[in-house]
Amino acid sequence: MIPESAGFAYTFLQDHAQLLQTLSIIIFATGLFQNLLYIIELPAAWLELRRHSQVEDFDSPWQLLISDVAMPVSLLAPAYNEEAGIVQSVQSMLALQYSDFEVVVINDGSKDKTLDRLIQAFDLIPVTRACEQAIPHERIRNAYGSKSFPRLLVIDKENGGKADALNAGINFARSPLFCVMDGDSLLEPSVLLRVVRPFMEDADRMVAVGGTIRIVNGCEVKNGRILRFALPRRFLPLVQTMEYVRAFLMSRLAMSRWGILTIISGAFGIFRRNAALEVGGFTRGLVGEDMELVIKIHRYHRERKKAYQMRYVPEPVCWTEAPETIEMLGKQRRRWHRGLLESFFIHFRLLLNPAYGRIGLASFGIMLVMDVLGPLLEIAGYILIPLFYFGGILSLSFLKAYLAVTFIFGIFISITSLILEESELHRVPTAKDLALLALIAVAENFGYRQFNNIWRMAGWWEYVCGATHWGEMKRKGFMAPEVKKFLKPQASVSK
């Protein structure tokens, strides 16, 4: 005997069959479009990798290192309540292999002993530094230099958030290029030698270059250097490792090739100072200030019909710590998605606007389908397509095709990005690790992917509610155990 409510639902489905079938087709078509995009991204990413690969080229970076022609770079490291790891981070930055760089640490009104630790560790003394007041920011309290470490400058300012701290850093930077990074990231020693290459190749047009971010969990770290590369042993960081490989090796490389790169990670990116000044630097009060800056630069150049280039370089690696708990990962993903939506809606007029060329038509179009609508439609699909099938509205072929588009194709994409990684970059430490990642590439499509979409939906909700907080990110840190006991939860706060 069928309950009355079930009978009503069945009747409802039958009465609106045509409408619900149309909805199902929209959901399916969106999934299919996403997959078609991945299919055309694949050869583009491979070609880009072949064209600009610096793998096994140890001589060119060496020659740049010993030459007098390296382009000067200012490394900007904003720090807020990072007393536990700041000294080690700065030491690792000062140890970079590059002939002409400075490190500008911006203490963004930390409430802990970040500044004291820097003063103590690097013998800092107050100095005056002539600087261009090109972008407004919170008041500077003091600037510090070091006789022992002439490359180091520490700016102490009142709290204004990450974007504000970076803007202060841009004002103080003395180099034509500045590199943004997180205070708690680790850079590979040769990273600058490789990442400045596009600027040297196209000095007139190159405005920004992004590098690869990888997950440090599982690696052995000492004194800010990675001694042994290894995959994380816990599931969540492991699955994020796979996710980073896919995101960086597929999408960003292809976007770079097509000239529609809109994301250069705030954890590691290098910009031409003038290009950032022209657009007024980072916008304060956003959680996705890195992406927004990149879009602003695109927009500025497109509106003025100025020639420019942006590129993603796969080899330069910045190591970052991935969240190890569901709670922290969820917070991070909600924040990322909010950041994306902020940038998308601030620059909404670019969407499908031919005046902005491929950025408006392709990049924003892709963003709309993949990131803005993608999670909503995918979650709707998980619920509605099986429901409609059991309600007799959709055929078994439709259900199978939907599952293929959603799950099986997801596996194909993850596996092919691993193939790219192994055939071109060889960054996965061992064959065993490669096999483990292959398993993860399959497994992530069943559970993790769905969770991710739920977090993105939550990010949507927070955006609609007008949330502006960053959320507290608890990290284990990768410093020595004796330093770890000082570790406190880190939080980036925007005013």
Add this chain to the structure above:
Amino acid sequence: MTLLDSVWLLSFLMAMASLSVLIGLIALRLIKESALHRREELKKMWSRKLHIMLNASVNLEGENLPAIKTCDKEVICDIAFDMLRIVRGKDVERLVANLKGWKLDAWLSQAALRGSRGKRIRALALLAQFKSQDILEILLVAARDKDSYVQMAALRGIANRRDPSLLRKMVQALMEAPHQTNTLMLADVLKTFRESGVAELERLTDSAMRREIRLAAIKALGMIGAGKSVETLLELTEQPDQDIRAQSLMALGRTGDQRAQEAIFAGLESESYPVRLSAAQAAGNLGLHHAVPKLANLLNDPVWWVRYRAASALYQLGTAGQDMLTSISIQQNVAGEMARQILAERRGVAA
């Protein structure tokens, strides 16, 4: 079969195909890993042998050299590549003689012309140490390569011979190559010829040459800083291209030749800000005391970097410039602000 069925089938086949490829790559990696240990052992052994050979009291030649197998060649070349960054003088000669004794120049010549970019560059870097005509021909072929970094490695190898007559051949190769855009690295290679290459470098600055080659040549002339290039650089300060003018003024500043004075004065009043910037820097480097009033005027320049360079140049000029900065520092405008900042920065005064 319906369209929906084909979507299912196609996705399934693609996933299976990609999985098969990946399994193949994993198997390949396993094979490589098992060979890796042997290779490491081989590397240790040859590294020890090469060090002993370098430190030996006699040179080993011909049949006295230890015998090598085909699989040793790449390992020996890798070690030699690393060693060449450390050793100097006679040790380099001895190392190269050993490589030649093993006939590795022929093996490297082949490696330089085919294979992956990284391996080719490494082979070219090693070949740069061999001085024979055959090797020069190979370097010249690679200097026309479509890959600009392979090309750069070959050019560096040619430049390493420090024969100015080869500059013309290098230029010819550059002109025939599809592109070379890394002007800065090219300048670094060109400066290797030092004063003996000035005449040829001056030819490279001719307006018939490609722009990036001209800019690289001017920069190289500046890095060499030879007084005999002043005439050419002075002519270049009158070119319509602002980057050429700016680069020439910068180069003039490094020559230490006072004949550049008039051109620098003109540059300080240029409408182009990169030219004013370079002229200010050159004035400071050359110690042009007569430039003090003009540099003081530049403290009101709309571009911050021009003001900064002008103030730095004034400070560099000693008492006359610093007195000027002190007198301007009481003004409540951008010039006064810049003068105050530079005086405080250079004198180490805290804010």
